[in-house]
Amino acid sequence: MKVLLVNGSPRVGGNTFIALSEVAKTLEENGVRAEIVQIGTKAVQGCIACYKCAELGRCVFNDDLYNKIREKAIESDAIVIGSPTYYAGPNGSLCALLDRLFFSCKSHLQYKPGASVAVCRRGGVSAVFDRLNKYFTITNMPVVSSQYWNSVHGLLPGEALQDEEGLQTMRVLGRNIAWMLKNLKGEIAPVPQTEPKIMTNFIRPNADAAD
Numbered sequence: 001m002k003v004l005l006v007n008g009s010p011r012v013g014g015n016t017f018i019a020l021s022e023v024a025k026t027l028e029e030n031g032v033r034a035e036i037v038q039i040g041t042k043a044v045q046g047c048i049a050c051y052k053c054a055e056l057g058r059c060v061f062n063d064d065l066y067n068k069i070r071e072k073a074i075e076s077d078a079i080v081i082g083s084p085t086y087y088a089g090p091n092g093s094l095c096a097l098l099d100r101l102f103f104s105c106k107s108h109l110q111y112k113p114g115a116s117v118a119v120c121r122r123g124g125v126s127a128v129f130d131r132l133n134k135y136f137t138i139t140n141m142p143v144v145s146s147q148y149w150n151s152v153h154g155l156l157p158g159e160a161l162q163d164e165e166g167l168q169t170m171r172v173l174g175r176n177i178a179w180m181l182k183n184l185k186g187e188i189a190p191v192p193q194t195e196p197k198i199m200t201n202f203i204r205p206n207a208d209a210a211d
Helices: 015-029 064-075 092-104 125-137 164-184
Strands: 002-007 033-038 078-084 114-120 151-153
Touching: 002 015, 002 064, 015 033, 015 078, 015 114, 015 151, 015 164, 033 064, 064 092, 078 092, 078 125, 078 164, 092 125, 114 125, 114 164, 125 151, 151 164
Parallel strands: 002 033, 002 078, 078 114, 114 151
Antiparallel strands: none
């Protein structure tokens, strides 16, 4: 079993990567392979509603990023999508990619578990979480939940490591994905063990932006 984790942040090793890495590490600890793929910083072609994908079985635009994510998504048993928060929404480049991927590949993605991860400094994270989950809920994909909304907070690079509750939420998500996958594959997997609940509150000043 393998899970694809799509990092929708343009920043290498940022807080979105930290959040996804916590999910990936937990998946590996539970016997499920995990791969994180970053979308990068290049411009991403959006969907133009040409409907050529209905004829071709894939998007008409033959760019490397779409091809890579499409191939890995088809090969994977579940998908996790992570994004920083930009104006209470996901990264626009990520949405441009996902619009094309989900519109052209529904038959390959349906019935695979999906989960979203949102990262923000303070607010807007629930809107990101909601937007990303909509890709799953119109593609017949069961949505995997955690102990709280799948969010991690951090502004400056590495600050997500201070959000102990957020990281715990990522670990719970990883265990829940592994549990669902194993049961969907015919195993009778026990309900995941729980950790003592961590609650983290953030009230402190900060300066420069990062994700």
